[in-house]
Amino acid sequence: MIFIHLVILAISMILGFVFSYLAIMEEDLLKAVIYSAGQGVMFSIAFYILMAPDVLLAYIAIAIGIYTALLVFVISKTERKEVV
Amino acid sequence: MKRGHIIALGVFIALILLVSLGITFVGKVPMTTDVRPLGLFYLKNSYFGNYAARSPEVVTSILWDYRGLDTLFETGVFFLAIISALALFRIEKKEEKVKEKGEGFTFIVKDTVRIISVLIVAVSAAIALHGHLTPGGGFQGGSALAVVPLLIIVAFSKYALEGRGLTKDTAMIVRSIGLISIIILVLIPLAAGGYLMQNLPVFPSHILGQLTSGSLVFYNLFEYIAVGAGFTAVFLLLSIPEKVFHKIIGGEKE
Amino acid sequence: MISEALMYIGGILVIIGGICDFFGALGLLRFPHFYVRLHAATVGTIGGAVVPLIGAAILALGCDFLGWIRYPIAGMSFITAILILIVSPTATHALAFAAHRSKAIEWKEKVCDHLEGVKR
Numbered sequence: 001m002i003f004i005h006l007v008i009l010a011i012s013m014i015l016g017f018v019f020s021y022l023a024i025m026e027e028d029l030l031k032a033v034i035y036s037a038g039q040g041v042m043f044s045i046a047f048y049i050l051m052a053p054d055v056l057l058a059y060i061a062i063a064i065g066i067y068t069a070l071l072v073f074v075i076s077k078t079e080r081k082e083v084v
Numbered sequence: 085m086k087r088g089h090i091i092a093l094g095v096f097i098a099l100i101l102l103v104s105l106g107i108t109f110v111g112k113v114p115m116t117t118d119v120r121p122l123g124l125f126y127l128k129n130s131y132f133g134n135y136a137a138r139s140p141e142v143v144t145s146i147l148w149d150y151r152g153l154d155t156l157f158e159t160g161v162f163f164l165a166i167i168s169a170l171a172l173f174r175i176e177k178k179e180e181k182v183k184e185k186g187e188g189f190t191f192i193v194k195d196t197v198r199i200i201s202v203l204i205v206a207v208s209a210a211i212a213l214h215g216h217l218t219p220g221g222g223f224q225g226g227s228a229l230a231v232v233p234l235l236i237i238v239a240f241s242k243y244a245l246e247g248r249g250l251t252k253d254t255a256m257i258v259r260s261i262g263l264i265s266i267i268i269l270v271l272i273p274l275a276a277g278g279y280l281m282q283n284l285p286v287f288p289s290h291i292l293g294q295l296t297s298g299s300l301v302f303y304n305l306f307e308y309i310a311v312g313a314g315f316t317a318v319f320l321l322l323s324i325p326e327k328v329f330h331k332i333i334g335g336e337k338e
Numbered sequence: 339m340i341s342e343a344l345m346y347i348g349g350i351l352v353i354i355g356g357i358c359d360f361f362g363a364l365g366l367l368r369f370p371h372f373y374v375r376l377h378a379a380t381v382g383t384i385g386g387a388v389v390p391l392i393g394a395a396i397l398a399l400g401c402d403f404l405g406w407i408r409y410p411i412a413g414m415s416f417i418t419a420i421l422i423l424i425v426s427p428t429a430t431h432a433l434a435f436a437a438h439r440s441k442a443i444e445w446k447e448k449v450c451d452h453l454e455g456v457k458r
Contacts, residue, residue, distance in 0.1 A: 010104075013098055021093060053219035054143045057211060061227040066315060069234050073322040189432055196428040203421075 009049045016042035016048045027082045040064045097200055126150065138289040139216045139297035147221065148303045152281040156270060160308065163263060166314045170256075173321040188240045197239040201232045208232075211309035216297040222307025229308065230315030242323045255317035262310030344400030351393025358385025371445040374439060376430055391419035400417040 016039045023035035040063030047056040119127065129135045130142045147155045188194060212225025236245055273282035287298040301338035362382025369375045394416035398408045437443050438453060 014100065017096065017100065021096065023091070025089060036275055054221065054224065057220050057224035058227055061224065061231060065231045065234065066227060068159075069319070070322065073319075077322075077326055190435055193428055193432050193435075196424060200425065 007032055009046055009062050010044040012042045012049070016046065018056050029080055029082055030072070032082075033075070036071075037064050037068045040067070096133070109182055115147070137283055137297060137300065138295070139300055141216055141218060142286070143219070144215050144300055145297070146223050146302070148300050149283045149298070150280075152270075152283075156266070156281070159263070159266065159310070162311070162314065166259070166318060169318050169321065188244070189238075193239050197235050204228065204232050204235075208308075208312075212304050215304040217295070222304040223311055225304070225308045226311025227315065229312035230319070233316045233319055237319060237323050242320065248321075250316070252317050252320045255313045255320065258277065259310050259313035259317065262306045262308075262313065262333040263305040266303065266310070269299055341400045341402050343352070346395050348393045348395075348400060349399030351396065352390045355390030355393060356403070358382065358389065362386055371447070372443045373434060376434055379426065380430045381408050383422065384402075386425050388419045391422070392417045 019035050019039035019042060023032045023039060026032040026035060038058070043059045044056055044063070047053075047059060099131045126142055126146060130137055131140050137149040139145040139149075208225045208228035210225075211220035211228060212222050213220035215225070232249070233245060270281050273286045274280060276286045278286050279298075283298040283300070287302075288296070289298055290296065359382055362378050362385065364377025365381065366375055369378055392415070395412040398404065398411040398415065401408055404411070
């Protein structure tokens with residue numbers, strides 16, 4: 001039974017790393033915010049499997065709701081494309 | 085997706101898998117099955133025992149009782165973050181002159197937001213006020229509560245929220261009430277002859293036959309109010325349109 | 339007898355959900371422009387999330403070996419299904435409304451657009 005949990009944990013963590021890589025490399029900042037929210041979803045699954053519901057409840061509200069909305073507000077005040 | 089991204093991701097995932105499999109099978113990491121002594125102390129003493137917080141939820145009793153001062157200063161850090169956001173977006177003159185009527189989305193979205201926001205308030209209050217019984221607590225409930233003004237700002241408009249009395253100043257006053265109540269709760273045991281943030285002999289463990297775990301339920305309640313109102317103030321500040329800033333501050337015209 | 343029937347009904351609903359998810363993903367990849375892809379995504383959420391959740395609730399009611407805990411499982415599944423049933427079409431509607439309002443999408447072979455001249 002614990003084997004299934006470990007497999008789900010591995011898949012969700014790898015997908016989270018993929019999302020965070022895409023969020024860093026994306027030049028359109030609005031898309032990068034969406035990738036970051038995807039990473040939040042994957043990490044919250046990992047937190048659930050690691051049996052940390054206290055962390056999960058704070059993380060799922062902040063990483064998907066509040067953090068995304070704050071960054072969208074900030075992007076709407078500045079420029080959308082990343083300037084290096 | 086570009087080709088370079090795929091190659092980089094492939095190398096990345098292969099590296100992660102190699103390292104984790106290598107640690108598991110070659111490095112022979114011992115599986116730990118027993119709890120360490122410190123964790124065992126908390127598990128044994130959180131509800132029963134001599135040093136009890138009278139709370140079946142171990143995490144909350146560590147957060148607000150055994151390691152209470154840490155959480156108190158975390159709340160202070162959050163307070164400073166909100167203060168810095170307020171200082172960045174400071175508008176000294178009145179903003180009401182440029183009031184305009186927001187349109188918002190269609191009535192389908194508005195009706196759904198009306199239903200869902202009541203539900204989110206109920207769920208977040210349940211998370212916060214049952215924080216000493218089930219997983220959750222003040223910060224979790226407050227951050228879930230902060231989703232409600234966000235939904236209302238997006239679906240209706242910022243002025244719908246402010247027309248009903250929830251302005252930035254109101255949110256700041258509510259947040260200050262929450263923080264001052266937390267500080268008073270910290271100082272009450274000193275007046276009763278104990279030490280800072282003492283829990284059980286000072287506060288009753290049962291009120292009207294209900295398990296309230298001493299001061300934990302009060303800390304959760306006030307943290308819930310403070311966090312929710314603080315996030316609401318930041319959202320109200322951030323959703324001021326940019327042209328209003330230009331008009332009031334009188335900076336460069338675009 | 340009843341529990342076996344409930345288990346079969348629940349299993350069939352879960353399988354229907356899997357099929358809907360497959361077609362939603364296929365449409366998301368193959369459809370030509372944004373609005374039709376939005377339709378495929380909604381097939382994925384309603385058919386692929388609400389129907390299997392109701393199926394899981396019925397399946398849990400049919401499992402006698404779970405004891406009393408099958409009633410909380412069924413209740414939570416039903417509540418989640420109803421929530422998704424309310425929220426997901428609204429989100430799709432808001433996306434389509436905002437995309438049409440901001441004129442971000444142009445598609446070829448435009449057959450009809452009833453909202454073209456409407457100001458609001």
